[in-house]
Amino acid sequence: MGERKDSLLLLPCLPHKQGQTHLSAWDKACSSLSLIIMYYFAVPCQTALQLKYSYITAIIFVIQLDKLFICRREGMEHLILIEPQIEYADDIWEFRREILEWDADIEDQFAGCMSLDVCKSAEEWIKICSLRKWEETCGKAGTAVPSHMYLAVRKNDNKVIGIIDLRHHINHPILGTWGGHCGYSVRPSERGKGYAKEMLRLNTQNAQKLRIQKLLITCNAKNIVSEKTILANGGVFENIIDVDGCTIKRYWISL
Numbered sequence: 001m002g003e004r005k006d007s008l009l010l011l012p013c014l015p016h017k018q019g020q021t022h023l024s025a026w027d028k029a030c031s032s033l034s035l036i037i038m039y040y041f042a043v044p045c046q047t048a049l050q051l052k053y054s055y056i057t058a059i060i061f062v063i064q065l066d067k068l069f070i071c072r073r074e075g076m077e078h079l080i081l082i083e084p085q086i087e088y089a090d091d092i093w094e095f096r097r098e099i100l101e102w103d104a105d106i107e108d109q110f111a112g113c114m115s116l117d118v119c120k121s122a123e124e125w126i127k128i129c130s131l132r133k134w135e136e137t138c139g140k141a142g143t144a145v146p147s148h149m150y151l152a153v154r155k156n157d158n159k160v161i162g163i164i165d166l167r168h169h170i171n172h173p174i175l176g177t178w179g180g181h182c183g184y185s186v187r188p189s190e191r192g193k194g195y196a197k198e199m200l201r202l203n204t205q206n207a208q209k210l211r212i213q214k215l216l217i218t219c220n221a222k223n224i225v226s227e228k229t230i231l232a233n234g235g236v237f238e239n240i241i242d243v244d245g246c247t248i249k250r251y252w253i254s255l
């Protein structure tokens with residue numbers, strides 16, 4: 001009977017739901033509580049009962065930790081980069097609305113989204129993106145160098161999580177100094193879940209397909225999150241430059 005009662009303590013460990021991409025507040029509370037119990041009551045165990053509870057709390061903690069890794073892995077595995085398509089028009093527009101609302105005051109608003117801010121509709125932007133891909137047509141779309149735009153779509157719910165671009169080369173005075181090969185934005189409501197890191201990782205695979213050997217990625221020195229994204233993808237710091245009073249850090253990612 002005592003055994004059964006003890007095993008009831010494990011009930012708070014709800015199983016991982018397929019497609020769950022981050023721990024719920026309940027999961028976090030469970031793992032924190034189990035850690036605290038382990039630390040204060042169970043670790044210095046002297047009696048058999050204390051030992052038993054130390055096992056239970058350790059199991060709860062390990063289950064939650066395992067769930068965290070599953071969440072991370074599933075969230076990442078379900079992110080794909082695809083070229084802008086009309087079926088995502090509504091979601092692209094919703095993405096734009098979020099950025100206009102949440103990022104109004106930030107310098108890097110719409111980074112990597114080239115002209116999404118000034119387009120009148122998602123359909124117009126999608127057309128511009130397709131012109132940008134080719135040397136012959138990119139000038140008409142307002143860019144000197146051909147580039148690909150990608151939507152980062154979460155497969156679980158087919159939601160546009162971010163946008164990232166990839167310039168085919170940087171033989172251009174601005175791109176070669178501070179523009180770099182790519183920029184990226186993550187939907188404000190989906191930030192802090194590792195999506196930017198995964199988007200940049202997936203984009204390095206696209207760059208490899210274009211036979212690019214190393215990527216120049218730059219960030220505003222104040223943009224710590226972007227800098228961490230670059231570092232997490234193996235970015236090697238080269239130097240700092242000043243562009244019209246703005247301090248820009250240059251990093252290279254070898255492919």
Ligand SMILES: CC(C)(COP(=O)(O)OP(=O)(O)OC[C@H]1O[C@@H](n2cnc3c(N)ncnc32)[C@H](O)[C@@H]1OP(=O)(O)O)[C@@H](O)C(=O)NCCC(=O)NCCS
Pocket residue numbers: 103108109110111183184185186187190191192193194195196197198218219220223224225226228229232
């Ligand atoms: C920069 C941006 C793309 C990051 O997206 P994100 O999905 O939130 O980033 P991630 O969750 O992948 O986190 C990347 C790194 O920053 C860290 N991070 C995330 N949010 C953070 C925060 N609020 N404070 C400090 N660090 C943070 C993460 O822990 C991770 O670092 P780690 O590998 O050392 O743990 C997003 O903030 C954005 O769209 N900003 C506006 C546009 C922009 O600045 N683009 C970059 C221009 S070059």
